[in-house]
Amino acid sequence: MTQPQNEITQVLTYEEVNNCADSYSPSSKVLGKYGYRWNYGGDFPEGRKDVCVAKSLYGDGDKEEYHTLILIWKDETGAIQHHKIDCSSNGGVVYAESIKALGNEITVSYVKDGNYPCRAPQQEKIVTIKI
Numbered sequence: 661m662t663q664p665q666n667e668i669t670q671v672l673t674y675e676e677v678n679n680c681a682d683s684y685s686p687s688s689k690v691l692g693k694y695g696y697r698w699n700y701g702g703d704f705p706e707g708r709k710d711v712c713v714a715k716s717l718y719g720d721g722d723k724e725e726y727h728t729l730i731l732i733w734k735d736e737t738g739a740i741q742h743h744k745i746d747c748s749s750n751g752g753v754v755y756a757e758s759i760k761a762l763g764n765e766i767t768v769s770y771v772k773d774g775n776y777p778c779r780a781p782q783q784e785k786i787v788t789i790k791i
């Protein structure tokens with residue numbers, strides 16, 4: 661038995677997630693010779709492949725580094741939508757701990773760790789976004 665076509669088009673692919681996360685980083689030309697950028701993702705909620713959390717990381721090769729968490733989803737038409745959840749700079753790290761979906765409400769639990777150089781304490785945060 662095959663799945664209906666509309667369900668198949670709602671699945672986020674690696675390429676779609678990577679391209680969307682990449683849009684949160686400056687171009688290599690802007691970052692310069694020693695700049696870098698990576699994308700990590702998608703962390704999907706259990707039972708869903710149409711929504712995920714991805715991470716964009718980039719740095720200028722010197723002291724500045726930025727981590728951005730992004731919620732990415734496909735709407736009912738199959739169009740990719742996205743929303744910046746949080747970001748951190750100067751060596752601080754932002755990472756998702758869990759993502760849960762209840763209908764069109766997505767709850768992301770994440771940690772914002774203000775390590776080197778600011779040494780701020782780790783902060784656990786929860787955000788719920790309607791998609």
